[in-house]
Amino acid sequence: MFPATSTFAPLKGPTPPAPPSLPFIGNYFALKNDSLKFLRRSARDHGDVVRVEFLTQVFYLISSPEYIERLLLTENQFVMKDYGEQMLKRTFLGTGLLTAEGDEHKQMRKMSSPAFSRARILGYGKVMSDLAEEEFAQWKSGEVYDVHREMSHLAQRIVARTLFDSDGSDNSLVIGDIMAEIMPVIALRNFAEIIMKLPLGVKQRVDRNIEKLDAIIGGIIDEHIAGGVDRGDLLSMLIEGKKAAGKDLSAPEERKRLRDEALTIYLAGFETTANAMTWTLHLLARHPQKQQTMAEEITSVMGNRAATIEDTGNLKYTRAVIAESMRLYPPAWVIGRVLLKDFEFGAYTIPKGAEVWMSQYVMHRDPRYWQNPDDFDPERWLAEGFAPSKYVYFPFSSGPRNCIGEQFAWLEATVVLANALRRFEFHDIGEKVATEPLITLRPKDGLRLRISHRR
Numbered sequence: 431m432f433p434a435t436s437t438f439a440p441l442k443g444p445t446p447p448a449p450p451s452l453p454f455i456g457n458y459f460a461l462k463n464d465s466l467k468f469l470r471r472s473a474r475d476h477g478d479v480v481r482v483e484f485l486t487q488v489f490y491l492i493s494s495p496e497y498i499e500r501l502l503l504t505e506n507q508f509v510m511k512d513y514g515e516q517m518l519k520r521t522f523l524g525t526g527l528l529t530a531e532g533d534e535h536k537q538m539r540k541m542s543s544p545a546f547s548r549a550r551i552l553g554y555g556k557v558m559s560d561l562a563e564e565e566f567a568q569w570k571s572g573e574v575y576d577v578h579r580e581m582s583h584l585a586q587r588i589v590a591r592t593l594f595d596s597d598g599s600d601n602s603l604v605i606g607d608i609m610a611e612i613m614p615v616i617a618l619r620n621f622a623e624i625i626m627k628l629p630l631g632v633k634q635r636v637d638r639n640i641e642k643l644d645a646i647i648g649g650i651i652d653e654h655i656a657g658g659v660d661r662g663d664l665l666s667m668l669i670e671g672k673k674a675a676g677k678d679l680s681a682p683e684e685r686k687r688l689r690d691e692a693l694t695i696y697l698a699g700f701e702t703t704a705n706a707m708t709w710t711l712h713l714l715a716r717h718p719q720k721q722q723t724m725a726e727e728i729t730s731v732m733g734n735r736a737a738t739i740e741d742t743g744n745l746k747y748t749r750a751v752i753a754e755s756m757r758l759y760p761p762a763w764v765i766g767r768v769l770l771k772d773f774e775f776g777a778y779t780i781p782k783g784a785e786v787w788m789s790q791y792v793m794h795r796d797p798r799y800w801q802n803p804d805d806f807d808p809e810r811w812l813a814e815g816f817a818p819s820k821y822v823y824f825p826f827s828s829g830p831r832n833c834i835g836e837q838f839a840w841l842e843a844t845v846v847l848a849n850a851l852r853r854f855e856f857h858d859i860g861e862k863v864a865t866e867p868l869i870t871l872r873p874k875d876g877l878r879l880r881i882s883h884r885r
């Protein structure tokens with residue numbers, strides 16, 4: 431996590447309210463100790479525009495659906511990705527969909543869209559279901575599993591297979607190990623760049639890992655281009671999109687682009703979905719009655735076989751459970767943007783160059799928009815006429831930079847969880863579970879549950 435505005439851009443007009451802070455340090459400790467609680471309390475106590483200071487930096491927490499709609503949709507051309515993501519672009523990700531800006535982003539999004547079309551995504555459903563079955567067939571009743579670890583591993587295999595058509599074992603394991611080395615540095619966002627400049631050996635380690643990663647992904651890209659056929663995976667579609675746009679794939683800069691795009695999808699695609707599945711299992715273990723209702727739906731729709739794409743439309747309670755889980759534990763818990771012009775939000779003018787934060791975690795639990803906001807209540811999603819605003823509930827963001835993988839993620843979470851609950855009951859083992867809001871919202875120190883065969 432952690433904010434990133436490196437300037438105290440001067441304000442025009444009144445200063446937005448701010449939570450109490452210490453000189454020079456600002457709200458550092460409150461953010462470091464429990465950023466979710468701090469942000470939620472700040473919005474509750476100080477309103478829709480709150481100024482937060484963090485060491486030498488400042489950001490504004492925006493918590494009004496109307497202002498969020500302007501930032502994500504109607505005036506999105508006047509914002510760009512936050513400073514942390516700009517760092518990621520420079521050091522690691524290059525220019526992929528997540529980090530591209532302006533016309534370049536538009537072009538890239540257009541080229542990538544066919545790879546994420548509904549028809550194409552449906553083709554990945556079988557891969558998802560098969561890999562989940564393979565995984566759960568090895569699980570043993572009575573054992574305790576760190577489901578966060580298991581879901582991360584499974585989500586990586588799924589994205590590796592659907593993205594690269596790799597056999598999902600060798601490459602995904604190696605890539606997984608490399609990611610495990612790099613992720614803690616990436617999670618520091620803009621501070622990563624500073625740390626990488628210190629003589630700590632971090633840079634050498636990260637560079638070595640990136641080199642390894644580039645060699646693997648480069649090899650896969652070369653194979654795809656040389657093969658010249660659609661292998662049914664996302665990478666084939668990205669290549670097709672580029673060919674259709676007249677790009678020269680033998681040019682080094684086009685290969686670098688493909689590498690950046692593939693790596694972005696890999697990175698954006700596994701951790702978020704793994705966290706969504708993990709938090710869902712956590713909530714189900716804590717609410718056995720809801721787990722029972724979901725399992726009954728799964729049995730009535732699927733009987734005793736693995737989930738198929740056709741089933742997903744009938745798993746309505748299951749979808750409500752996932753929607754509710756992403757409300758309480760949004761895997762992407764905050765979206766940051768830098769303003770490219772002054773924005774007026776009510777009485778306040780937030781200046782060009784400032785960084786704003788919109789937090790799904792804050793909005794998804796705001797009592798102005800949700801009844802009993804902290805309760806796990808999947809039934810709310812099934813109530814007649816229930817349709818929260820896209821700027822109050824936005825786990826996948828909204829507007830032209832929304833998540834291109836949303837359908838993919840829904841399909842994956844539904845199929846994997848349906849296969850899991852078909853076989854097993856998940857039991858809470860009484861451990862305290864803490865949240866860790868890094869780039870994604872994950873459980874701190876894993877999440878252990880006991881499983882038993884479903885009766």
Ligand code: HEM
Pocket residue numbers: 527528529539589694695698699700702703706760761762765766824825826827830831832833834835836838839
């Ligand atoms: C539960 C799972 C997921 C969640 C909660 C999620 C959430 C998000 C959010 C909030 C954004 C917008 C970020 C911003 O504007 O700053 C985003 C963008 C993106 N996501 Fe996801 N995502 C998920 C799964 C996936 C999957 C499975 C893929 C790919 C296979 C994916 C690929 C992307 C890409 C490429 C972008 C950048 C889109 C653009 O800027 O045009 N995501 N995601």
